Every structure is written in structure tokens, then in C-alpha cells.
Amino acid sequence: MSNDEKIQQMQVMLDCVEDTKVLRVYLLQAKSLILNTRFPFGFTLDQEVEPRYEQLQIELAIVLYNERGAEGQSTHSENGVNRTWRSKNQILAEITPYGKSL
Numbered sequence: 001m002s003n004d005e006k007i008q009q010m011q012v013m014l015d016c017v018e019d020t021k022v023l024r025v026y027l028l029q030a031k032s033l034i035l036n037t038r039f040p041f042g043f044t045l046d047q048e049v050e051p052r053y054e055q056l057q058i059e060l061a062i063v064l065y066n067e068r069g070a071e072g073q074s075t076h077s078e079n080g081v082n083r084t085w086r087s088k089n090q091i092l093a094e095i096t097p098y099g100k101s102l
Helices: 003-014 020-038 051-066 088-092
Strands: 075-078 081-084
Touching: 003 020, 003 051, 020 051, 020 088, 051 088
Parallel strands: none
Antiparallel strands: 075 081
């Protein structure tokens, strides 16, 4: 799936027509987080997210996008309404780190 297709999917899921530059930045951040989790001993800069993790990349990018203005906040309570979001760590826990024996 191309980045443009991922951005289109994000726009539908977010129900907005956000500037694609902004969404592209969050996709790049999500890619970096996923590749760091998948390949803890390093990866190349031109490496792409594996197809099985592309939907996870979109979900993670949306979580990062939605956290704008609420960085570091894990819960929110106001007038008896409590909100809790799925954390980045919960999403990244779905990734199996790649390893090999020497």
C-alpha cells in the first residue's frame, strides 16, 4: 500500500481533510516506531513497514495525530466524563521483534 493510499484511509477514518503534509509526518513517525520495535538491533533508512503491519501503522499514526495538544496525557476526566485512549505501547506490543541467532 502506498503512502498516498494510507493517507486517504487516515482521512476517512479521521473524517477530515487534514493537510497531507501533516498526516505524512505522523505516518513517518509511526513507521519509525514500528521498525524500531520490529528490528531492535537496527534497520536501514530505506526499509518499509511490512504489509502485515501497514494497518497498524495507520492506527498508530492516527493515535499520534489525535494526541496533539494532549501529549503525555494517559487519562482525561472532566465533569464526570472519563476518557482513556489506547496507548502507543499497547499498539506496539502487537509487533513481533525480528531476531536471529549467531
